[in-house]
Amino acid sequence: MKIEIEQSHSLGARWIHTMLAPPLENHWINITDGQVDSISSRPAHTVTEHLGEHGMVLPAAINAHAHLELSQLNVPLDVPNRSITDWVSALLAFRRSADYDAVQGIQRALRRPELLESTVAVADIVPILNESREQPDQAGGPAKLSSLKYLPFVELIAWQKEIAEKLNYGVEQAGVPALYCLSAGVPAQLFGLSPHAPHTVCPTLLDRAVKQNVPLAMHLAETLEELQLLQHHTGPLLDMMRRADADYEPMSVLIGKRPMDYLQLLSAAPKAFIIHGNYLDDEELRFLAKHRDTMSVVYCPRSHAYFRHTPYPLKKMLDYGVRILLGTDSLASVPNLSLAEEMQFAVERHPTVSPDVIYRLGTIEGAAVFNLVSEGLGTIQAGSPARLLTKMLLPWRLKMINLQR
């Protein structure tokens, strides 16, 4: 449901989650020129709309992990038993196919209604453009999406020291992701780097990434196969890497025997985003809780379910004090890019976690980590863009209403 209202307007609901205070009962959000101007117990404007006895309002969401480059896929990859190695093989085949174009994938994602209607900020992993594709197509972009914050992390992959040393990356690459999104009408600058995962990132590369002194996002403790490779240097992930590179040598690629060895290195970055963290142990969770001011774990609820992992230990992680954010991951493992649907799915999957807590993970927690609260994002406060998620308590459904002009 999209409501286009040009004039001052008050939106009332049974519950308003500003995220800055306990939910407000029977209040009104007063909106002028697409911006929240106040919240009050009576409507401040003569034009009003009330969502009724069961209505609830949340701020639009912050998506802390996506790979928008894969958005030319129309449905998640179909692989038998959802094996991670088969999935990666299918993904690499897609990336080699004529259908794949990273720039067009990002541009296409940034036009998808469910992304625009649920989300005010998206942290995206973007590949380094290859030499032959320097200039994304400037034509055909939509009107400027000034209310969407795009936070690109450049993806770094090199398991050989020689390649890691030659890789041209880092802050000097700042123009590349910015170019991607400017051509889609979204202003952006480089936010961070993403050393991909333990099995694809050699010590030299991780060391160089940490020394850039920018936020880092790394896939870690994602699969049991990864833990097996780290601990025993065996298993299907090793077989897959050997198929890609017959000389792949775990002893020279891997850093230590467990995710903790990576967490310790990543804790030196100004901010670190641990993507998935599905199989972190108790000591690792305690470490992350201790470093919660700079380290977050990004949970992707529907992607996690797609891979049929063991249940995500969300309650336990929160009880330890780990900072958790929510992401969609990519269209290679989820049906759409709606963070509202991720929140809804997480609420259903985790009945022992209060829905209010899950809404916070998808909104203000991300806004705080990405320094967006002062811009009014992830919260409802005076100055926030009037991009709001509404929910009817019965039936359960999150919708976006866009009151911006």
Ligand SMILES: [Zn+2]
């Ligand atoms: Zn990912």
